[in-house]
Every structure is written in structure tokens, then in C-alpha cells.
Amino acid sequence: MSALHPALLAWPFALLVGVPLVIHLINLLRRRRVRWGAMEFLLASQKKNRRRIILQQWMLVAARMAAVGLSLLLLAGMVLSGDWARLFGGGETHHLIVVDDSLSMTAEGPAGAGFDRAKQAVQRLARQIAQESSPQRITLLPYTVVADQTWNADEDWLAQAVDPQRLAADVQARLRDWRATQLATGPLAVLDGVERLLAQGRAGEERTVHLVTDFRAGDWQAAPAVRQRLERLAESGVKLHLVNCTLASEPNVAVSELKLLPGARAAGVPQMLEVAVTNLGPVAVTDVTVETNYRPLANVSSAASASESDASRATSVFPAADAPWTSLPALDFAAIKPGETKNGTLQVRFPAAGDYALRATLAGAFLGTADALAADNERYTVAKIALDVPVLVIDGDPRDDDAFHVTTALRPGGATRTGVNVTVKPATFLRDQPLDDFAAVYMLDVGRLEKSAVDALEDYARRGGGVAFFVGENAHRTAINEMLYRDGEGLFPAAVEGPTDLPYSLPGSARGTEDAASANASPADVSFDRRGALARLAGEAYQGFSPHVSRYLAVDTARLAAKDSANSSAATVLARLRNDAPLVVARPFGKGRSVVVLTTAGKSWSSWAGSLTFPILLQELQGYLTAGQVAELGGATGEALEVRLDANRYLADAVVTLRTPYDATSPWSKVERPAEPADGGTIAATFAARDRRETGRVGVYEARFADKNGTPQVRREARNAAQREGDLAALDARGVAEQFKGIEFVYHGYAELEDQTKRVAGVDASPYLFWLLIALLAGEQLLGYLASYHPGQQSSHHSGHRIGGAEVVR
Numbered sequence: 001m002s003a004l005h006p007a008l009l010a011w012p013f014a015l016l017v018g019v020p021l022v023i024h025l026i027n028l029l030r031r032r033r034v035r036w037g038a039m040e041f042l043l044a045s046q047k048k049n050r051r052r053i054i055l056q057q058w059m060l061v062a063a064r065m066a067a068v069g070l071s072l073l074l075l076a077g078m079v080l081s082g083d084w085a086r087l088f089g090g091g092e093t094h095h096l097i098v099v100d101d102s103l104s105m106t107a108e109g110p111a112g113a114g115f116d117r118a119k120q121a122v123q124r125l126a127r128q129i130a131q132e133s134s135p136q137r138i139t140l141l142p143y144t145v146v147a148d149q150t151w152n153a154d155e156d157w158l159a160q161a162v163d164p165q166r167l168a169a170d171v172q173a174r175l176r177d178w179r180a181t182q183l184a185t186g187p188l189a190v191l192d193g194v195e196r197l198l199a200q201g202r203a204g205e206e207r208t209v210h211l212v213t214d215f216r217a218g219d220w221q222a223a224p225a226v227r228q229r230l231e232r233l234a235e236s237g238v239k240l241h242l243v244n245c246t247l248a249s250e251p252n253v254a255v256s257e258l259k260l261l262p263g264a265r266a267a268g269v270p271q272m273l274e275v276a277v278t279n280l281g282p283v284a285v286t287d288v289t290v291e292t293n294y295r296p297l298a299n300v301s302s303a304a305s306a307s308e309s310d311a312s313r314a315t316s317v318f319p320a321a322d323a324p325w326t327s328l329p330a331l332d333f334a335a336i337k338p339g340e341t342k343n344g345t346l347q348v349r350f351p352a353a354g355d356y357a358l359r360a361t362l363a364g365a366f367l368g369t370a371d372a373l374a375a376d377n378e379r380y381t382v383a384k385i386a387l388d389v390p391v392l393v394i395d396g397d398p399r400d401d402d403a404f405h406v407t408t409a410l411r412p413g414g415a416t417r418t419g420v421n422v423t424v425k426p427a428t429f430l431r432d433q434p435l436d437d438f439a440a441v442y443m444l445d446v447g448r449l450e451k452s453a454v455d456a457l458e459d460y461a462r463r464g465g466g467v468a469f470f471v472g473e474n475a476h477r478t479a480i481n482e483m484l485y486r487d488g489e490g491l492f493p494a495a496v497e498g499p500t501d502l503p504y505s506l507p508g509s510a511r512g513t514e515d516a517a518s519a520n521a522s523p524a525d526v527s528f529d530r531r532g533a534l535a536r537l538a539g540e541a542y543q544g545f546s547p548h549v550s551r552y553l554a555v556d557t558a559r560l561a562a563k564d565s566a567n568s569s570a571a572t573v574l575a576r577l578r579n580d581a582p583l584v585v586a587r588p589f590g591k592g593r594s595v596v597v598l599t600t601a602g603k604s605w606s607s608w609a610g611s612l613t614f615p616i617l618l619q620e621l622q623g624y625l626t627a628g629q630v631a632e633l634g635g636a637t638g639e640a641l642e643v644r645l646d647a648n649r650y651l652a653d654a655v656v657t658l659r660t661p662y663d664a665t666s667p668w669s670k671v672e673r674p675a676e677p678a679d680g681g682t683i684a685a686t687f688a689a690r691d692r693r694e695t696g697r698v699g700v701y702e703a704r705f706a707d708k709n710g711t712p713q714v715r716r717e718a719r720n721a722a723q724r725e726g727d728l729a730a731l732d733a734r735g736v737a738e739q740f741k742g743i744e745f746v747y748h749g750y751a752e753l754e755d756q757t758k759r760v761a762g763v764d765a766s767p768y769l770f771w772l773l774i775a776l777l778a779g780e781q782l783l784g785y786l787a788s789y790h791p792g793q794q795s796s797h798h799s800g801h802r803i804g805g806a807e808v809v810r
Contacts, residue, residue, distance in 0.1 A: 020064035056783060063780040070773040092135040093206040094159060096197060097122055100213035100245070101142040101178070102185040103637070103725040107214075107250050107372040114214045115180040117245040117750055121212050125243075126171040129162060136162040137205070139197060140171065142178065143185045143213075146193035150691050159201065182375050183638040183696045184722035186219050187211070191229035198238065208239040214246035217729040220739060230743050240745035242736060247750065250372035250728040251281025254721070255290065255379040256341060258360045260348075262623030264389045264439075266419020267353045271383075273328070275360050276343045279336040280727045285370045288333040289363040293325040294348065297355040297382075297700070297716060325359070353387040355716050357700045372728055376721035380700055382633045388421035389626070392438040395424055396446035396474050402601040403444055405609035406470075409618040420622065427453060435460040440625040444601050445472030448479040458491050462590030466625025467491060469594070470601035471553040475499070488559075491594050493571040493587040495556040502549050502577055523578040525549045532574040533586060533624040537613055547608035553598040555582055592628040595621060634718035638692035641717055643703045644684040645675060650707050652677070656685035661699025661719075675705075695719050 099122060105115040122140070129136050140157040144150075151158060157174065190211075198207055220226060234240055257276030265271070275290050331344040350356055362377040371377065391410060395403040403424050410420045423438075427446050430453035435441060441457065446469075449457075461467050469492065477498050484492035502525065524546035528538035536542075560571060560582065574595070575584035586595040597617075599605045608614050643656045658671045671694050675683040685703075688695040695701060696719075703715045731739065733747055 020061050020068065060780065060783045063776060063783055067773065067776050067780060070769055070776060073769050092137060092202070092204075093132070093208060094137045094139070094201055095125070095129060095208050095210065096139045096194060097125060097141075097210045097212065098146050098190060098194060099140075099142050099178075100185070100211075101144055101180045101183075103180070103182045103375055103721055104216050104373070104728060105214055105245070106180045106182075106375065107246075107252070107728050108374070109247055109250050109372060111247055113180070114245045115178075118212045118214075118243075119175045119178065121243050121245060121748075121750060122175060123168065123172055125210060126168045130164040130167040132164075136164075138162055138167070140174065141197075142181075143190050144181055144183055144693060144696075146197065147185050147189035148691055148693075149193050149196060151197070158197075181637075181693065181696050182698055182721060183692055184636060184725045185638075185692075187213070187226050188223070188229065191226065191233070195229070195233070198233075206239070207237065208241060209233060210241045210243055212243040212245060215242075215244050215731040215736060216246075216725075216727065217249075217731055217735075218724050218727050220731055221735070223739075227740060227743070230740055230745070234744050240743070241748060242745055243748040243750070244731075244733070244736070245750055246730045248732075249282065249730045251283060251285075251370045252373045252376070252726050252728050253277065253279050253281065253285055253288065253336070253362060253366065253371045254373070254376035254723060254726040255360045255362060256376075256723055257343070258358060258379040258381045258720075260358075260381070260383055261345070262627040263619070264419040264622060264626075265384060266386050266389050266417075267350055268417050269419035270347050270349050272345050273348050273358065274343060274345050275331055276341050277333060277336060277362070278341040278723070278726075279338055280723075281370055282338050282729075283370060284335055284337050285366045286335045287364050288336055288342075288366060290331040290333075290344070291361045291363050292328040292330065292346065292359065294328065294350070294356050294358045294383075295323045295325045296352070297357055297702075298323065299354055299714075330363075350383070350385045353385050355714075356383045356385060357381075357716075357718070358383060373721075373726055375698055376723070376726045378698065379720050380634070380698065380718040382700060382716045382718050384633070386419070389419050389439045389622075390421050390423065390437055391440050391442065391622070392429075392435065393422055393424045393442045394427055394430065394444060394446055396427060396444050397472065398426075400445065400472070400600075400602050400604065401609075402470060402472065405603075405614070406442055406444060406601050406618065409609075409615040410622065412615065418619070430456050435465060436463065438465070440466040440468065440622060442601075443467065443469045445470060445474045447474035448476060449483065451483070454483055454491070458589070461491055461592035461594060461628075464591040464628035466592050466628060467589075467594045468621055468625055469596040471596065471598055472600040472602070472604065473499070475553055488570070491589055493585040493594055493596050494582070495559050496598075497554045497556055499551060500554040500581075501551050502579065502581075504550075525578050526575055526583060527578070528575045529573065532572065534574045534584065534617070534620050536620055537575075537616060542613050542616065545612045547606050547611045547613065549577060549583070549599055549606040549608070551599065551605040552577060552581065552583060555585065555598065557582065560585070586624065588628075593625055595624065597621075633716065634720060636722040637696050637698060637719045638688060638722075639695060639719065640689050641687045641695050641701060641703065641719075642684055643675070643686075643705065643715060644678060644682050645705070647677075647681050647683050650675070650683060650705070652683060654683065654685075654705055656703055656705045658687050658694065659702040659704070660694075661697050661701065 099118050101115065105118060106113055111117070126138075129138065137159045138157060139159050141151055145156065163170075194209055198209075201207060230240060254277070255275065256278040257274065259274055261272040261274055263269070263271055273292065275292065277288060277290060279285055328348055329346050331346060333342045333344070336342050348358075358381050360379050362371070367377070393403050393406055407422045407424060411418055411422050425433075427449060431450060432452075435456060441460065443457075457467055475496070477496050480492055480496050484490050485495050487495075525548055526546050528534045530538045560573075571585050571587035573582045573584070574586055575582075577583050582598065584595065584597050586593065599608065601609060603609050608617070641658065645654060652675075654675045656673055656675060658673070660669050660671075671687060673685045673687060675685040678684040685705075687703075698720055700716055700718050703717075704712060706712050733749055736747055
């Protein structure tokens with residue numbers, strides 16, 4: 001038996017319990033002897049009832065002393081354990097201690113990292129549990145194991161019997177090697193895992209769940225699903241103890257984005273690299289610097305095997321780790337407000353084809369005061385750079401010069417390198433030739449297509465390919481609407497009405513006259529959406545170079561507007577003519593994209609092919625079309641990494657080896673997994689599908705495998721810190737109480753944990769003491785009534801008094 005406030009059971013207990021006795025003795029001393037004539041009769045009555053009267057009085061004094069004692073026990077917070085607990089239906093207690101090891105627990109505050117405080121809290125809990133005399137069992141697991149349900153009965157502490165003499169030392173030894181992860185693990189998955197763990201417990205045991213976490217607002221605030229799980233646990237009789245290991249909200253700044261902008265991913269071609277920095281803290285930061293660099297990743301030669309020998313691994317643990325980093329220009333941000341994201345771009349030119357790792361790292365004096373989390377100060381991405389980007393051009397009418405103008409704009413030759421390799425083919429090429437080897441397909445004034453060609457284009461776009469249409473005299477309204485558009489389900493972005501001449505001038509304009517002033521006042525034939533994929537052409541550098549358009553293919557604007565209002569992923573207009581008719585319309589299709597330029601690529605309908613802006617148009621279209629195929633290879637730490645292989649090129653039992661990031665503090669490791677049959681004639685090996693720790697570190701991962709001929713292959717992806725883990729706003733005691741009002745739980749602040757943990761084990765005696773006190777007070781009132789004098793009904797009609805059982809003072 002123990003108490004939350006044992007000090008009340010020392011000298012205050014004896015002092016206060018003795019008060020009723022002292023009062024009774026004082027009242028005895030105050031009695032006076034009074035002699036009178038009828039004493040003999042009263043003495044006889046007194047002798048007859050004396051023993052009963054004295055017994056009633058002492059019972060009344062004892063009841064009052066017991067009432068005071070029970071009140072003190074109730075205030076002291078008595079907890080029954082051992083044999084006492086078993087008398088009240090208690091006995092063995094199972095403590096499930098779950099420790100938050102997510103990324104936010106590594107935040108460094110003035111008092112150190114939250115995970116270090118969490119381990120100290122667990123050690124305090126262990127010391128308190130060891131003091132209990134009743135049988136205790138303990139389960140001790142980290143968040144990630146409980147959330148992923150990857151506990152192991154042979155390795156983890158699952159309902160272990162407690163040895164009071166060794167528990168504290170054993171817990172300390174077990175926690176010594178625990179490290180916080182770089183994963184984002186929320187409480188919802190953890191509570192689901194807790195319910196499954198408790199379902200495996202013994203019948204009749206007392207169950208206490210201790211959640212040792214930092215109560216980040218993003219996970220716990222306004223989380224109805226989390227509240228529902230806690231309510232369910234409390235209603236099932238589980239005692240909830242919420243242990244807060246954070247002292248306050250901490251500031252943090254993170255690299256939130258690192259990516260190459262769409263364009264030709266080819267060697268020697270300038271690429272634009274975009275970096276974003278987000279201030280997740282409550283105060284503004286100044287003088288923020290982002291250092292950027294890249295390094296080539298080792299190529300896999302034919303001499304190397306996909307399953308390397310131990311000797312080769314010993315000499316080359318992770319080949320890419322030895323490649324030097326090449327520095328790029330730094331980006332500087334003068335100030336970033338709380339909650340604000342600042343973006344910057346810089347140019348990078350990769351010298352050769354291959355895979356490259358890119359890295360952006362925060363630097364500046366603010367890191368010492370306004371940044372508590374280190375893992376999100378660095379961000380990685382992987383760029384696959386080709387020698388040339390293959391592009392397919394389908395020439396619908398070889399008699400026209402459309403293909404020539406497109407090829408020249410995409411690959412002008414000479415000293416200008418665009419990194420695009422153009423292949424020109426007729427429409428029959430689409431029937432039975434694979435398209436996946438091409439980064440984009442340009443359809444130039446193609447007439448009616450066979451169904452097999454349409455299916456090939458749509459399948460290609462769904463997998464991430466980009467298709468661009470230029471129209472002309474061969475464009476047939478019925479063929480486009482019925483086969484390519486198909487009421488918005490097809491690849492073509494809009495329903496068409498037919499070729500239309502653009503009026504040479506609008507009413508009031510002076511186009512066609514020799515008046516220069518009037519000509520300058522005339523509107524341009526083409527205007528670009530400043531927020532769309534062709535926004536570059538809307539810049540001041542290209543003003544005055546608008547092409548002249550004489551003829552275009554009109555679209556059904558009513559259906560276009562209806563689709564746009566009903567579907568956020570519907571077609572968008574990137575450019576319009578001066579009569580407000582759409583000229584360039586684009587839309588996503590599957591993982592890819594499609595776009596239509598509603599005039600010719602040659603000079604028959606417009607002068608665009610000979611203008612300064614035509615190569616710029618093709619470059620921007622190329623970037624837009626290939627965005628689906630050059631999506632950033634990466635994700636957040638813990639996200640699954642899937643390697644999907646063509647079953648015709650790889651063995652059914654092909655083994656994929658995943659290499660984790662390597663640095664000085666985190667040694668290289670590998671995970672091997674056989675590929676399994678998947679859909680669409682493929683086989684796949686998936687990492688982190690269940691155990692997120694397989695991809696749980698920030699950096700670049702490398703998957704190696706071999707085809708049927710034994711030729712080694714490699715694929716790389718980056719994993720970065722989840723941004724929600726970088727938001728370090730936290731709930732305090734009041735915030736937790738407001739979020740879970742109505743749920744029975746005990747909140748432990750880190751500083752007060754030592755005293756409060758004394759309530760963790762055994763059966764809470766407060767309910768029993770309360771009802772016992774109520775019964776005792778009722779009995780005291782009854783005894784007081786019986787031990788007091790009550791005159792009868794006839795006492796007012798006689799001169800004598802009815803003595804009854806009253807004590808007479810002599």
C-alpha cells in the first residue's frame with residue numbers, strides 16, 4: 001500500500017485523528033456535580049444504563065476519529081497493492097510504456113533533446129514500478145515499432161515480469177542504445193498498435209499505458225481520430241498516463257524543397273535548380289544562406305555483380321560516398337518571416353551523363369538560436385542526366401515543312417546545345433513501336449489515326465509521357481472529337497469546332513496600314529497566361545515579338561469552361577489570341593501531360609515558325625511535357641521504395657539489394673529482397689512496406705539488381721525529413737487538457753514526473769475510501785442521535801422528567 005502524498009500520513013494524521021478524542025475528554029472535565037432530592041431515583045436509573053451509554057459515547061468518538069482518518073487517506077491518494085489490491089479485484093499490473101522516437105524528438109532545446117528527456121522519464125517510471133509489492137509486468141517499445149507492428153517476442157520487452165531488484169538497471173541498459181529516428185510517426189498509428197498489444201495481454205490484469213512523447217500540435221491538436229482511440233482505451237478500463245517530454249515550443253528553419261525545374265535533362269545543358277526554405281518557428285530569421293552542391297554517383301560497370309562479394313564491399317562500402325562534391329553558387333535570403341517560405345533558383349550544368357546527387361544545406365548564425373532540428377537543415381535529390389533526350393516527331397504531311405521547323409527549334413545544331421535528339425517518323429510508326437524510350441511525342445498536323453495508334457499514345461501518356469499536338473489542314477473535327485477527345489476522356493485537351501480565320505484586325509485597330517503609331521497601338525495576336533507553363537513568353541524580354549496568326553482551329557469554349565469548373569485537373573488555357581479564343585490548351589493525363597497548339601508548326605497558318613519566340617515555345621513545351629517523366633526521385637523518410645521490373649527482362653526470382661545512405665556517423669548497410677509478381681507483367685521488390693526503418697534515414701538510397709544476362713542495373717532515390725516533423729509547436733498541460741476534455745487520464749509534466757509517478761501501479765483506493773467515508777458519516781449521525789437526550793411526547797404534561805437512556809450529571 002502506498003500514497004501519492006505520504007506526508008499526510010505522518011504526524012498530521014495522528015494529530016488530526018486525535019482531535020475528536022481530545023474534544024470528548026475536555027467535555028468530560030467541564031461537568032459539575034449538582035446534588036438534589038430525587039438523586040436516589042436517578043442513581044438507580046444510571047446504574048441500570050451506564051454501560052450502554054458509555055459504549056455509545058466511545059463508539060461515537062471512534063466514528064468521528066475514523067471519519068477524520070478516512071478524509072486524510074482520501075487526500076493522500078492511497079494506492080492499494082499486493083494482497084490489499086487483490087482484495088479489491090486488482091493484483092498484477094501490466095505497464096505498456098511507449099516512447100516517441102520520431103524525428104521531432106531530436107529537437108535540441110536549452111535542456112537538451114526531447115528523446116534524452118524521454119529516456120530519463122522511462123527510468124523514473126521504472127524506479128517507481130520497482131517499489132510496488134504487487135506483481136508487475138512491463139512492455140517497453142518505441143513509437144516506430146508499435147506503429148509498424150514489428151515487435152519481436154524474442155528481442156523486445158513484451159509483458160516481461162518485473163524483478164524489483166534489477167528493473168531500474170535493466171531499463172537503463174536497454175535504453176542506452178536507443179536512438180531517435182528520422183521518421184514521422186504520428187500518435188494515431190501508435191494507438192492502433194497499442195490496442196493490438198493490449199489484446200494479447202492476460203485476462204484480469206490491470207493495464208496502464210504510458211505515452212512518453214513531445215505532444216507536437218500538428219499531431220495532437222484537433223485530431224478527432226486520436227481522441228476516439230484514447231476514449232476507447234479509457235472506456236475499456238485502461239489507465240492512461242500522458243508524459244510530456246518537451247519543455248516548450250522550439251523554433252526551426254528547414255530546407256523544404258530542392259528540385260530541378262522541367263527541361264531537357266541532358267549533359268552540358270543548363271538546368272535550373274530551385275531551392276525553398278521555410279521558417280517553421282514563431283520568430284523571424286535573418287541572413288539565411290543555402291549552400292548547394294552536387295556529386296556524380298558511381299556507375300555500375302559490367303564487371304561488378306549485383307550481388308557483390310564481401311571482399312569488394314569491404315574496399316568499396318558505398319562508392320558514391322568517395323566522389324567529391326562540386327559547389328554551386330549559394331543562395332542568400334535577407335529575412336524570412338514566421339510561417340513564410342522563400343524560393344530561389346540557380347543554374348547548374350552537369351558535365352556528363354549519369355546519376356547525380358544534389359544537396360542543399362542551411363548555413364548562418366541563426367542556426368545557433370532559431371533552429372532546433374538539424375535533420376531538415378539538409379535536403380537531397382537525385383537527377384538522372386542523359387547524353388541526349390530522345391523526342392519523337394510524327395509528321396502528318398511530309399509535303400509541309402512543319403517537322404523541319406520543330407526539329408530545328410528543338411535541335412538547332414552548331415554551338416547551341418539543347419540536349420534533344422529528334423526522331424521523325426510517319427503516323428504508322430505508332431501502331432507497333434514502343435514509345436517509352438521517348439521523353440515526348442509531337443504530333444504535327446496528323447489526320448485520322450488508327451485506334452491502335454490512339455491507344456498507344458494514351459497508354460504512353462498515362463505512364464508519364466508527354467504528347468503535344470500542332471494542328472493544320474489535316475485536322476478533322478469528327479476524328480478529333482470522337483477518337484482523341486471522347487467527351488473529355490481522351491488525350492486531346494479540348495473539343496474542336498473547325499478551322500477559323502483570325503480577323504486581320506479588330507474594329508478600331510489599324511493593322512495593315514502604314515501608320516506606325518496606329519500599328520503599335522494594335523493588340524498582339526498572342527497573349528500568354530503569366531501563371532501558366534508558358535509564363536516565360538509573357539515576360540518583357542519577348543514583348544514585341546508576338547507571331548502573326550492568320551488561321552487557327554477553334555475549340556468549343558462552352559464545353560471547355562464547363563469541364564474546367566467541374567474538374568480541377570481539367571484543361572487550362574496557356575495562351576489566347578487577340579479575339580480571346582484559346583490558342584494553347586494543356587491538361588494532365590494519367591501521370592503524363594498533353595497540350596495542343598491550335599495552329600500550324602509551319603508557316604501556313606502563322607508566322608510563329610520563323611519568329612524569335614518559336615524555339616522558346618518548344619523549350620517550354622518540352623519542359624512541360626517531360627515533367628511527368630522527370631519527377632523527383634524521392635520522398636519523405638520511411639516512405640516505401642518500390643523497384644518494379646519487366647518480367648520479360650528479369651528473372652522471376654531476381655534479388656534487389658537496397659543500399660542505405662552512408663556517412664561518417666551512419667555506416668552503410670544493405671537490405672536484400674526477392675522480387676515478387678506484380679500487375680501488368682512486372683515483378684516488384686518493395687522496401688519499407690512494413691518496416692519504415694528500411695528507408696528511415698535522410699540521404700540517397702541505391703537499389704541494385706541484374707537482368708537475365710547478368711548485367712547489373714542501379715536505381716537511386718532520395719529520402720528527406722518530413723516537413724510536418726519540423727513544425728515544433730507543442731501543447732502544454734492546458735492544451736492537452738482542452739484537447740482531451742472528458743477523457744480520464746493523468747498528465748505528467750516532465751519536471752513533476754518524479755512525484756506523480758507514484759500513482760502508476762496498483763489499485764486506486766480513492767473510490768472505495770470515498771464511499772466508506774459517506775457510510776461512516778451516516779453511521780456517526782445515527783450514533784449521535786442514539787446517544788443524545790430526546791424528551792417523550794408526555795414530558796410537557798408532567799412535572800417529572802423522563803430520563804430514558806440519558807446520562808445524568810451528578
